[in-house]
Amino acid sequence: xxxxxxxxxxxxxxxxxxxxxxxxxxxxxxxxxxxxxxxxxxxxxxxxxxxxxxxxxxxxxxxxxxxxxxxxxxxxxxxxxxxxxxxxxxxxxxxxxxxxxxxxxxxxxxxxxxxxxxxxxxxxxxxxxxxxxxxxxxxxxxxxxxxxxxxxxxxxxxxxxxxxxxxxxxxxxxxxxxxxxxxxxxxxxxxxxxxxxxxxxxxxxxxxxxxxxxxxxxxxxxxxxxxxxxxxxxxxxxxxxxxxxxxxxxxxxxxxxxxxxxxxxxxxxxxxxxxxxxxxxxxxxxxxxxxxxxxxxxxxxxxxxxxxxxxxxxxxxxxxxxxxxxxxxxxxxxxxxxxxxxxxxxxxxxxxxxxxxxxxxxxxxxxxxxxxxxxxxxxxxxxxxxxxxxxxxxxxxxxxxxxxxxxxxxxxxxxxxxxxxxxxxxxxxxxxxxxxxxxxxxxxxxxxxxxxxxxxxxxxxxxxxxxxxxxxxxxxxxxxxxxxxxxxxxxxxxxxxxxxxxxxxxxxxxxxxxxxxxxxxxxxxxxxxxxxxxxxxxxxxxxxxxxxxxxxxxxxxxxxxxxxxxxxxxxxxxxxxxxxxxxxxxxxxxxxxxxxxxxxxxxxxx
Amino acid sequence: xxxxxxxxxxxxxxxxxxxxxxxxxxxxxxxxxxxxxxxxxxxxxxxxxxxxxxxxxxxxxxxxxxxxxxxxxxxxxxxxxxxxxxxxxxxxxxxxxxxxxxxxxxxxxxxxxxxxxxxxxxxxxxxxxxxxxxxxxxxxxxxxxxxxxxxxxxxxxxxxxxxxxxxxxxxxxxxxxxxxxxxxxxxxxxxxxxxxxxxxxxxxxxxxxxxxxxxxxxxxxxxxxxxxxxxxxxxxxxxxxxxxxxxxxxxxxxxxxxxxxxxxxxxxxxxxxxxxxxxxxxxxxxxxxxxxxxxxxxxxxxxxxxxxxxxxxxxxxxxxxxxxxxxxxxxxxxxxxxxxxxxxxxxxxxxxxxxxxxxxxxxxxxxx
Numbered sequence: 001x002x003x004x005x006x007x008x009x010x011x012x013x014x015x016x017x018x019x020x021x022x023x024x025x026x027x028x029x030x031x032x033x034x035x036x037x038x039x040x041x042x043x044x045x046x047x048x049x050x051x052x053x054x055x056x057x058x059x060x061x062x063x064x065x066x067x068x069x070x071x072x073x074x075x076x077x078x079x080x081x082x083x084x085x086x087x088x089x090x091x092x093x094x095x096x097x098x099x100x101x102x103x104x105x106x107x108x109x110x111x112x113x114x115x116x117x118x119x120x121x122x123x124x125x126x127x128x129x130x131x132x133x134x135x136x137x138x139x140x141x142x143x144x145x146x147x148x149x150x151x152x153x154x155x156x157x158x159x160x161x162x163x164x165x166x167x168x169x170x171x172x173x174x175x176x177x178x179x180x181x182x183x184x185x186x187x188x189x190x191x192x193x194x195x196x197x198x199x200x201x202x203x204x205x206x207x208x209x210x211x212x213x214x215x216x217x218x219x220x221x222x223x224x225x226x227x228x229x230x231x232x233x234x235x236x237x238x239x240x241x242x243x244x245x246x247x248x249x250x251x252x253x254x255x256x257x258x259x260x261x262x263x264x265x266x267x268x269x270x271x272x273x274x275x276x277x278x279x280x281x282x283x284x285x286x287x288x289x290x291x292x293x294x295x296x297x298x299x300x301x302x303x304x305x306x307x308x309x310x311x312x313x314x315x316x317x318x319x320x321x322x323x324x325x326x327x328x329x330x331x332x333x334x335x336x337x338x339x340x341x342x343x344x345x346x347x348x349x350x351x352x353x354x355x356x357x358x359x360x361x362x363x364x365x366x367x368x369x370x371x372x373x374x375x376x377x378x379x380x381x382x383x384x385x386x387x388x389x390x391x392x393x394x395x396x397x398x399x400x401x402x403x404x405x406x407x408x409x410x411x412x413x414x415x416x417x418x419x420x421x422x423x424x425x426x427x428x429x430x431x432x433x434x435x436x437x438x439x440x441x442x443x444x445x446x447x448x449x450x451x452x453x454x455x456x457x458x459x460x461x462x463x464x465x466x467x468x469x470x471x472x473x474x475x476x477x478x479x480x481x482x483x484x485x486x487x488x489x490x491x492x493x494x495x496x497x498x499x500x501x502x503x504x505x506x507x508x509x510x511x512x513x514x515x516x517x518x519x520x521x522x523x524x525x526x527x528x529x530x531x532x533x534x535x536x537x538x539x540x541x542x543x544x545x546x547x548x549x550x551x552x553x554x555x556x557x558x559x560x561x562x563x564x565x566x567x568x569x570x571x572x573x574x575x576x577x578x579x580x581x582x583x584x585x586x587x588x589x590x591x592x593x594x595x596x597x598x599x600x601x602x603x604x605x606x
Numbered sequence: 607x608x609x610x611x612x613x614x615x616x617x618x619x620x621x622x623x624x625x626x627x628x629x630x631x632x633x634x635x636x637x638x639x640x641x642x643x644x645x646x647x648x649x650x651x652x653x654x655x656x657x658x659x660x661x662x663x664x665x666x667x668x669x670x671x672x673x674x675x676x677x678x679x680x681x682x683x684x685x686x687x688x689x690x691x692x693x694x695x696x697x698x699x700x701x702x703x704x705x706x707x708x709x710x711x712x713x714x715x716x717x718x719x720x721x722x723x724x725x726x727x728x729x730x731x732x733x734x735x736x737x738x739x740x741x742x743x744x745x746x747x748x749x750x751x752x753x754x755x756x757x758x759x760x761x762x763x764x765x766x767x768x769x770x771x772x773x774x775x776x777x778x779x780x781x782x783x784x785x786x787x788x789x790x791x792x793x794x795x796x797x798x799x800x801x802x803x804x805x806x807x808x809x810x811x812x813x814x815x816x817x818x819x820x821x822x823x824x825x826x827x828x829x830x831x832x833x834x835x836x837x838x839x840x841x842x843x844x845x846x847x848x849x850x851x852x853x854x855x856x857x858x859x860x861x862x863x864x865x866x867x868x869x870x871x872x873x874x875x876x877x878x879x880x881x882x883x884x885x886x887x888x889x890x891x892x893x894x895x896x897x898x899x900x901x902x903x904x905x906x907x908x909x910x911x912x913x914x915x916x917x918x919x920x921x922x923x924x925x926x927x928x929x930x931x932x933x934x935x936x937x938x939x940x941x942x943x944x945x946x947x948x949x950x951x952x953x954x955x956x957x958x959x960x961x962x963x964x965x966x967x968x969x970x971x972x973x974x
Contacts, residue, residue, distance in 0.1 A: 081961045112961040119960070123953035200956045207959065212945045214814035215843060217852045346847040350817045351945075358948035359955070366952040510850040598851050 010465040010492070012040040019092055021456035028057040028450055030064070030416065033090040044089065044096040044466040045484060049558035050298050052538030053522060054093030054457035057450060058393070058413040058420065061184065062298040063088050063095050069188035074196050078122075079114040083196075093457035096466055122197055123366070130194065130373050137190050137380045144183050144388045147176050149395040152403070152431050170428040177396055177424055181417055184389050191381040198370040205367040208360065212351060219509060219570055224344040225367045226567055228336045230375040233571070235292045235305070236546055238285040239312055240329040243319030245281045249274035255320040261309035288384050294526055296539060297382030300413045302522075304387040314527050315546025331571075375567075396420065403427045405439030406447070414447040458521075464492040464581045484579075492581045503587065505555070505580035507600035508566035513575055514605065515552040517591045519584055534593045536583050548572040553595035555583045555602050569597075577602050612654035613706035615713075616647055626651045628732025628792035633930065640905035642898055642928040647727070647796030648710040650763055652734055654703045655791050658767065662697045669786040672771070677780035680773065687771045694768040699760060707763060707795070708756045714797050724754040725797055726865075729762040731769065732792040752798060752871060759795065766793045799927055800865045803886035804829035804915035805839055807895055808934060809846075809903040815937035817909060819852065820844045820896045824886045826877050827862030829913055829929070836861045836874070840886050844896045851892060856885045891916060894926055902931050909934040 013035035019025070026034060051063065071085020084100035102108055122129060150169040160168065202225060209221045246252040251274045254264050268275035286306055294311050295302030305312045322329055344364060351357050397412030405423050406412060412420060423439050430437040469489055488506075518533035520526065529535060529547050536555045548554070554569050559578035569576035575597025577583075583602060587593065592605040619627055619635020627635065631649035638644045659668070668690055675683050699707070714725045729750040748769040750762045769775060770791055779789070805824030810817045823832060823839040831837045838857040845852050862877050887895070895914055903910045913929040949955055 108961065112957070115960065116957050119957065120951075120953060123956065124951075197956075200960050201953070204955045204959045208946055208955075213816050213818040215811050215816040215819045215852065217845060217848075217850060220845060220848055220850075223848070343847050347818060350846070353944060355944050355947045359946040362948055362952035363946075363955055366956065507852075510848075510852075596854075598854055 009468040010043075011463050013044065013089070013091060013096075013466050014040050016091055016463075016466075019456050019460045022092065022453040022460075024449070025093055025453055025457060028093070028416065028453070029055070029060050029090045030418070033060065033064075033088065035089045035091055035096075039089065040467060042098050042467050043470040044098045045489075046462045046464050046466075047088070047095045047097045047558075048462070048464075049539045050296055051095040052295075052557070053299060054454050054460075055090060055095065056300065056413045056454060057416040059299050060090060061181070061417045063090070065185050065188040066191070067097070068185065070192045070195070072189065073192040078118050078197070079111045080196065081108045081112040081115050092460050092462065093454065094460075094462040096462075119197055119200075122194070123201070123370075126369055133190060133194065133373070134380070137187065137385070140183055140187055140190070141380070141385050141388055144180065144385065144392055147180050147183075147392055148172070149176065149392070149399055152399070152427070168432075170431050173399070173424050173428050174421065177421060180389070180392050180396075184385075187381055187385050187389075191377060194370070194373045195377065198374040201363075201366045201370045202374065205363040208363050209347070212356065212360075213347065216347070217507065217510070219507070219566070220343065220347070222567065223340060223570065224347065224364060225371055226340070226570075227368075227371050227375050228331075228333050228340065230372065231379050232375050233331060234379075235289045236315075236549075237331065238289045239315055239546060240319050240323075242278070242282055242285060243316055243323045244329060245278055246316070246320050247323045249278050251275055251278050252320045252324055255313075255317045257317050259313060259317065261313040264313065265309075291384040291387040292379075293383050293387060295522075297378075297386040300390045300393070300410075304383070306387060307391075310527050311546060314529070315549060318531070318549055393420075396424065400424070400427065400439070400443075403430070403437055403439075405437050405443050407444055411444075411447045414450045415443065419446075461585055465489065488579060488581070501604045503555070503577075503580045503583050503602040503604070505577040505583070505600050505602070506559070506566075507597055508559070508578040509554075509569035509574060509576035509597045511553075511573070511575035511597045512594065513552045514592060514594045517587050517589055517593050518551075519587055519589045521584060534595055536587050536593075538584055548574060553593075553597065554578075555580060555587070555593075555595060557581060557583055610702065610706040610709075611651060612657065612703045613648050613650050613710045615710065616644060616649070619649065625734055626653060626792065628652070628734045628794070630730060630732035631792050631794050632732075633932070634794065634796070636905075637902065637928060637931050640902050642902050642931070643926055645797045645799050645927050645929070646714055647794060648714075649732060650703075650707055650793040650795060652790035652792050654706065655767055655793075657700050657703050658697070661700050662693060666787070669789070672776055672780075673786040675776065675780055677777055680777060683776050683780070684773050687773060687776055690771045691768040694771065695761075695764055697764070699764070704760060707760055711756055711759055711795065714795075724756075726752045726754050727759065728794070728796045728798050729753050729759065729766055730794045730796070731766050732794045734790050734792060752865060763793050763795070767791060798865070799915055799917045800919060801828055801915035802918040802925075803827065804913070804929075805832050805886075807899045807912040807914055808909070809899045809912070810909040810934055810937060811843065812934075812936070815940065818846050820846055820899050822887070822892060822895060824914075825857075825859045825862065826881060826886055827864035828872065829915060830872070831861055831863040831874075834863075836863070842887070842892055844892060846896070846900060849893060849896065851889065854885075856883065858882050859886065887916075890922065891926065898926065898928060902928065906931070906933060908938065911935075 014037065047063075055063070067086050067088050074080040075084040082102050084102060086097050086099050088095055088097045090096075102111065150172045152169055152173070156168055159165065205225065206218075206221050209216050209224075243252075243255070246255055251268060251271055254267050254271075265279070268279050271278075290305035290312065292305050292311075293302045294304070294308075319329060348357055348360050351360055393412060394409050397406060397409040400406040400412060400420075400423055401409050405427060415423060423437075423443055426437040426439045513534075515532055515534040516530075517536050518529050519536045520528065521538065526547055529550055531550050532552050533550070534553045534555060535547065535551045538557045539559055548568055549572065551574065553574050554576040556576075556578045557580055559566060566576055566578050575595045577595055577597060577600050580602065587602070587604060594603040594605055596603070614623075614627060616631075616635045616638040619632055620639060621632050621636045623635060624632040627649040634644055634647065635649075663669075671686060672690070675686055677683075698704075711725070711727070714727065731748065748766055750765065753759055753762045770789065779786070803824050803826050805822065806829065807823075808821045811819050811821050813821070820843070822842040822844065825832045825837045825839040832839045837859050839859070840857055841853075841855040842851055843853040844850070859877055859882055861874065863872050863874050866873050898914075899910065899912055902912060910931045911934045912931045915927050915929055917925040917927065919925075946955070949958075
């Protein structure tokens with residue numbers, strides 16, 4: 001990057017061209033998400049980790065709410081010394097972000113004084129505060145489920161009158177909808193509450209290891225810290241348990257490759273006692289463990305296991321086979337714990353002296369203390385809460401359908417969250433006035449138009465980044481979550497030459513294997529994955545856990561070594577290359593690949 | 607083989623035996639003791655040289671004459687040493703010395719990697735003097751490869767001794783003013799192996815000094831191709847703690863040095879096309895080399911710089927050999943400031959990092 005040529009840069013936001021058939025894409029999103037002329041001066045990167053597909057209008061809330069909360073936490077609540085919030089923009093349906101740094105040394109010092117006191121309080125009382133956090137977030141999830149979507153009866157219930165309540169049902173349409181949106185925002189505030197502090201503790205340990213052992217693989221640092229008994233693995237563990245039950249209850253023959261969940265459930269119901277017991281066991285597991293999105297929890301159409309049993313039922317036949325053969329399905333947690341200890345102790349013994357060992361112990365201890373949150377918040381927030389949230393939005397969608405505004409429940413997601421509010425107001429007015437809502441004519445046209453635009457936008461290849469290459473990137477979240485460093489940016493800005501058969505990324509999990517590529521752009525296609533495939537996807541989400549039992553390796557466009565995909569791949573002992581920038585564009589399903597997880601290189605062999 | 611003061615197998619030797627077996631012999635002994643698979647061999651001790659010289663020159667006239675030479679007068683040195691070398695190369699060995707050399711040689715035949723022929727051995731000088739490290743004597747005394755048969759071996763031991771009286775050797779000693787009467791030479795006789803590939807191994811990174819990795823370099827044939835820079839070797843970095851191969855660079859290896867199949871020296875040749883871009887080591891071999899490297903490192907208690915070779919003819923499990931190991935000196939000599947010191951509270955490290963002042967103890971380490 002030191003060449004004398006023009007300063008390296010990516011396309012500027014203002015240079016991006018429209019996608020044919022989706023010229024009016026901006027109408028789907030709030031005005032404050034649009035690129036402004038001065039945004040050309042800044043570096044933006046495509047957050048394909050969380051938003052690998054064009055955003056349906058409603059789903060844009062999954063960018064708005066998190067960045068509202070994350071920035072508030074870092075910039076205003078804890079007052080991080082060197083980093084403010086993250087800004088997002090939407091263009092052609094894709095979410096680009098940039099982190100705002102603090103660079104003035106005096107300002108950093110001023111913020112540091114505030115930060116030390118506030119962050120210190122959290123670190124000092126971490127376990128207790130985290131326990132409180134679990135209680136608070138669990139209560140939020142309860143509350144989301146208890147939100148009532150009014151029925152809008154022809155006549156109000158008599159007690160409204162006789163108990164002098166004085167408020168009609170149509171009022172609660174808006175109140176309860178707003179409550180739902182507010183709870184979603186609250187959840188994201190809690191999501192961010194511990195997040196940056198958790199990553200901060202991890203980054204400190206990471207940097208220490210990298211300085212003491214300049215060539216230590218990132219995954220070894222992760223191995224010393226990562227939890228063994230985290231609830232992130234629990235859904236997959238529950239599937240394994242169900243596989244064992246299937247054998248135990250003599251219904252294992254129903255679980256075969258490619259089976260249809262509906263048919264299996266029907267067959268189980270007809271199987272007498274064994275079938276009944278298995279169905280009971282599944283019902284026990286479903287709450288809460290099947291509240292796992294098949295994506296990262298940012299799209300309404302990435303249905304959860306509970307919404308769509310295809311994902312768990314795609315994994316069950318393999319586990320049932322193993323259970324039948326008497327293979328151990330349980331994760332060897334004791335062995336994993338012992339190995340984690342051994343690795344930490346051996347690195348510790350290689351340090352130069354007692355001083356360093358004492359510092360190592362402090363940093364490792366702190367990193368491990370914060371990690372239960374870092375790993376488990378994902379289940380509580382992105383999966384459990386979010387599944388319930390989208391389910392409740394669908395209930396409002398059902399109201400809109402029943403009142404004639406929408407043709408289909410799912411169409412509610414083609415309106416932004418403020419537009420849903422408007423549509424509900426339409427219904428409130430119409431119910432009160434005794435007329436029909438105006439929506440049927442207005443909204444259905446909008447929905448059809450937007451579905452068409454989303455289809456067109458899906459074919460657009462977003463550049464990995466926009467704007468000038470920045471001089472330095474020091475945001476811990478950007479580095480740890482998205483794996484974006486000066487090197488990544490360098491790799492992205494190096495043009496791909498024809499005939500180049502290599503795709504480079506981060507070596508996230510060691511090992512070298514060859515296999516057939518299975519490119520999945522959407523988590524909904526997860527059922528296509530065959531035994532031994534190399535999964536190539538925009539982002540490997542932890543909820544794809546069961547798929548990791550089938551695949552030979554994982555390759556992703558986005559993600560750092562601490563992305564959950566990387567963690568799960570290491571757990572399953574699969575090679576993984578993450579953060580390639582554009583693997584899904586370079587690779588097509590059916591190509592033979594060699595995935596070198598030691599070096600972070602994917603070779604296209606065909 | 608009965609014990610004799612004139613020849614001692616590697617298995618009996620430790621570093622402390624240096625005065626009688628020289629630096630090379632002592633280190634091969636220590637390496638054998640450390641449990642490393644060293645090609646078997648023995649050392650013809652300084653006592654053998656003393657006995658030989660005493661028989662050849664009972665009055666010590668040779669030493670007196672050499673010591674009187676002027677380091678700057680190369681011509682005089684040349685005139686004086688030529689007859690000495692001729693006498694050494696022509697003289698018979700004392701009976702017990704010859705018997706010791708021959709007897710130990712017959713023992714080496716057992717573990718041949720090219721069975722059915724007289725065992726090929728390397729015959730190398732092994733310097734004894736503390737201030738005459740192998741390094742400073744390098745190239746001054748002769749090394750003979752691929753020596754076969756008892757008679758030839760005895761002749762080459764004699765030639766090794768005679769090389770002490772080469773013009774270069776004598777000039778070097780005279781320049782340093784080393785006393786001739788202390789001068790002794792041990793000779794290492796070591797079973798040769800015919801390497802499919804060979805190379806070096808550092809039990810810390812030569813690039814960064816990282817003690818948590820082993821760096822391996824290897825190429826086809828003898829290690830001399832790599833040392834001389836004739837070939838870009840395959841390079842591997844292996845994590846000591848996990849055994850993971852963290853990086854792997856397979857180079858185009860166009861040239862190789864290999865044993866002349868006729869048994870008389872070294873050929874420098876092109877590597878066959880189909881082998882050039884193939885890795886020279888299997889993962890199993892890499893892991894075994896790393897295991898051996900760590901074993902030797904832990905024996906010495908300090909990172910090592912190791913030469914290794916893999917036999918072309920022996921079966922896996924018996925085909926890996928270490929040829930030499932010495933302490934790594936480059937990084938050892940650099941004083942490293944501690945990366946970090948403990949702080950009052952563990953989270954002070956985080957406050958320091960997020961405050962933009964780094965996590966280190968003021969040494970400049972930590973986050974950039």
